[in-house]
Structures are given as C-alpha cells and as structure tokens.
Amino acid sequence: MKQFITEGENLPAWAAPISHAVVVDNTCYLSGQLAIGRDGNYVPGTAQEEARHAFQNVAHVLEASGFTLQDMVFVDIAFIDLADLPQVNALFAELFPAGCRPARTIYQAGRLPYDALIKVGGTAVRTARPQA
C-alpha cells in the first residue's frame, strides 16, 4: 500500500509537482523541506531559524503521514554555509533524544530553491502501526 501525502492542515503550500512524502507500509520517504510557510512563501532567517522551520515542516508532513519526528532513521541536511553546522547540531540534539538519534548526512550545496540556507529531508520508519 502506498500513500501519497500532498496536503494537510499544517503543510506548507507549494507549487512543485511532487508529494510531500510517500508512505509504503511502515516507511515514509520525505521530500526535502525548506523554511517555507503554510502560504508557500520562503521565510528567510538565520541558518538555525531556517533549520528549525524546515524541521517543523518535516514534523508536519510526518504527522500527516502517520509518523512522528522520533521515527526518523535517516536525515539529509544541505547547507549553503557549512559554518552553520554547530547551530544545526544544537538543534539536532534538542529534537532527537540521545541514544535514539537518526543517522545523518550533510554537505554544502551550491544553491537551494528560494536561495534558502538549509534543506532537511530523509526517511522515517515506524516500528509499530499507529493506534489511530
């Protein structure tokens, strides 16, 4: 069974012809998220602010998919300036409790859509089906 997640109460509106996420059984494949508001507009900020906003969007997409942030097993973060890593690490440590943090890959990209500073994507797996 596949579910294509394209809309939801808190999901950022976007024009791109893609799904926010695709769920196959207990795995959720996520589109990369930026600091985009629910109105589809980019909200520029510091790298940590943008990372927090992007992770909020990831969390909203996961919720719409029947998952939570704690189900993430792999996180992919693109930076425009890798010097922002310490701030993003601090956020990461806050979002994910020690001992059950996802694997992660990071790199500095040349440019991101909307000239955003941070992009966050990845994969989540739930180990038990949600009660709802």
Place this chain on the structure above:
Amino acid sequence: MKQFITEGENLPAWAAPISHAVVVDNTCYLSGQLAIGRDGNYVPGTAQEEARHAFQNVAHVLEASGFTLQDMVFVDIAFIDLADLPQVNALFAELFPAGCRPARTIYQAGRLPYDALIKVGGTAVRTARPQA
C-alpha cells in the same frame, strides 16, 4: 533476494564499477543517471533535454529491474544550475500523474560526471510482485 542490475537492452553502457540498480524484494535502489547514450557517451543538451534523457535511462533501468517509473517513491535531482528548475518541474509533472507523484529532493551541485547538467536518481517500490 538481491538482484544486481548491470546490463539490459536499453541501458546506457558505462565504465564505472557499479550496478545500475540493486533490487531487494520490492525495493529498487537506483544509481544516479545522466544524459548518457547506450554507447556510453554523454549527450549534451539543455537542462530539460538532459533531464528527459536521464529519466529515460532511469525508466530503462527500472524496466530491466521489473519496475516502472510509476513505482518511484523518491527522486533525487542534482542541478548544475538551479535556475533550470521550472523546466524540470514541467517534465516532472508530465512524467508523474497528479496524486501519485514521488517525494523529491533537489539541490545545486558544484559539478557532475561528464560535466552533465542534471543527474536523476532515487528509489522505487512496487506494491505487487510482477507476474513475470
């Protein structure tokens, strides 16, 4: 059961010591594809032409693997110039019907093999086993 897809009727020849795809049960892990012809030569074009060519290669690899483009759940596209995004979005909308489009992540890379403009990769999952 794992299948390593290294050759097939329409697959681009390439010298790299990798598989075009690896199939594990119902999941197909794809190598990144460029605008490379069956003879292994790079075919330069506009970003949309290269994207179309790269997606054709992805489709051929999926076919050789027992999958179709419609099985893609996650697509990863690297651009040399992210200004080409609208053209690639138009292609994406053409290739994937609304409501069952894959999740996607995009970014601008510094350079791609053969100095290609576009690279397309990702993951496909079939929800029913093929009859063959």
Place this chain on the structure above:
Amino acid sequence: MKQFITEGENLPAWAAPISHAVVVDNTCYLSGQLAIGRDGNYVPGTAQEEARHAFQNVAHVLEASGFTLQDMVFVDIAFIDLADLPQVNALFAELFPAGCRPARTIYQAGRLPYDALIKVGGTAVRTARPQA
C-alpha cells in the same frame, strides 16, 4: 525493531549528536563517513586515501551493526573535486566484486565537514539474519 549504533570498538569518535547507523530489521541506514580516526580527528590525505579511510569507517559501522560491506545496496559519495573519480572508482572496484556491486550516486559538493575531500554514506540490506 530499531537499533541505534552509536559506539563500537573501531568506530570513529565524533561529537555530532547523531547515530553512526540505524538498523531497522534487515536494513541499515548509514551516516556519511569521512577520513576521521578513532580519536575523532580528521586525517587528511589524497582523495583515494580519504576514500579508503571513509570506507573503512563504513565497514566498521556495518560490522557494529551486524552487516558487512558486501551488504551495501546503495552508496552515496560526495567529492570536493570530481577529478578524483578515477581513483575512487579503482577503490570501488577493489572493495566490491563484479556482479554484486551497489548502486551509487556521486556529485561534487561545495564543502564537507573538516574540509574533508570525500564523504561516503549509503544503505545496506542483509538478506539473511546474522547467526549471532
């Protein structure tokens, strides 16, 4: 069942608030690895030396996770200079026997942590459960 791999005999020490790998059933999601020694320090070298070191770290993480390098189905390599590809291809051909090589995606990034030259990550799947 999820396992979060954070430490192990040969794993490089690192300060980042992430897991080296997360195992879900028979799939292992790997963090990107660099040429980092067990003491957590970056060991600069040629691209091939760094790639070898990064793959050694990947192999150690896989071992700590109950997998081997031969279980890799997808490899993601970021280069600082894509001109180093032939050397990395030679290593790849050495590490993975013909006929059962992983799928792979490669690109040139703007910068990597520690200003490393090569980052290696990916996904492994074991097709039989380990005896242990």
